[in-house]
Amino acid sequence: MQYDLQNRKVLVTGGARGIGRLLALGAAHRGARVAIWDIDAAAAERVSREIHRTGAAAEAFGVDVADRTAVKAAAQSTGEIDVLINNAGVVTGKKLLEAQEDEIERTFQVNVHSLYWVTRAFLGGMVERGHGTVVTVASAAGLVGVARQTDYSASKFAAFGFAESLRAELAKDSTGVNSLVVCPSYTSTGMFDGVRTRFPLLLPILRPETVAKRALDCIERGESQLVMPRLARTIPVARAMPVRIFDRTMNFFGVNTSMDGFRGRATRPADRAEQPDGLTKELK
Template identity: 35%
Template sequence: MKELKGKTVLITGGASGIGKIMVRLMLARKAKVIIWDINQASIDATISDFRNGEAIFGFQVDVSNSEQIHETANRVKQQIGIVDVLINNAGIVVGKYFHEHSDSDITATMAINTNGPMLITKEFLGDMINQNSGHICNIASSGGLVSNPKMSVYAASKWALIGWSDSLRLEMEQLNKDVNVTTIMPYYINTGMFDGVKSRIPILEPEAAAATIVKAIERNKKMVTIPGYIYRFTRLGQAIMSIAVFDWFAGSVMGIYKTMEHFVGRKK
């Protein structure tokens, strides 16, 4: 989606973190922006912060609830129109060993991080196909590339998201549709979601991460890791190293396997 001016952009989880920054960046590009978020107070605050003659709308929706997704998508189409750019950004993380997870931890993580983006995309993809124009950007994680203790369910949700997202890209290409799909795989971002994480690899700043995502959409990038070397490091390392050697390098040298030891997450 090389030209964002005048386009309608829907951002899930758009009332906080990098979602809120992307709202501002899209408005700066003269796009019409729709926020989906579970927190109405945050939606109201975001709209208040950015509404200055700008076209910005907000809808409270739980992206783990398929009925709410369907109903809210219909409201968007009736009240605003076709969505040109969809950014599936909403996500959660539960930082525990797998055996410590409750059933609801598992189902909520998969519903929000994996099922939600698929169900939301399904609501808007038909219009993009019919007009032969559109862009879907799915915010996955570098946790979808590298296994990590205390992130098993989160990693599972993001591995699944990456597989679906890039398969969707290939389907659009196979059907000769001008609907672009971008899969984003960032490292830890300093938004509060991963508070307590300790890392030898620098934790990303939200402003820079959000700007990289928006530019990736403008440039029709297919798969983007932030920072860029993460993809090369993981794929090359996994290709040439045995599992034992890769575990030693990722765990002992890079310290990745210990990053979640002091995780506390965002305070509620």
């Protein structure tokens, strides 16, 4: 079912940078009023100003999506939402024995628990009005486990399961509300700086502009799942193989060496805040 973003109100969590910022800019460019939630209130405000400069409407809120009380308060201030994009996420990129306990907990609080707090704050209104979309930004790491991602990959498997169960629940009750799960592989936002791909043609490091545009297209087309790149769509099929062969196949494609050079965002504190010319056009 077509769900044009024109005149919709769209909330993007983690909308201050990376894919979230581009989702916010792109949604605004397609005629939506945008609310940006981010733990970095100043950066969220900068994106809001970027959107204002294009003549569209936007509001920024400093919110930690892992904090249930903060989410409830921010939801009150934000008001009704037509499209909720659960995008905020974090990664540690450490081996199981090297990660701190609080880092592991934080991964689940931000990448998983927040899905419940934020979605519960807005879903009732969508169901009452008989329309809306809940987008869960999971990951290709929600389809396959990856060395140095025991916390991150597990959190994204959970996000995938959340979105799929929600889709079933919403359809069963004929609510008119859609659940879309977005599973990109590595994307050049800074979050996964240092990762590498063995076959760049088959498994390229994605551009965040491409991911954001495809996700916005999927919302507008009422689709339920976006897995990028195309080769990643074969992962569930590959699971029909014996585990030993599956593991060898993933090793062959370099999945388990991809994180060897991981540095993450720590190496890139100053993000691209400015909007390159023609960016919003690309997101349309």
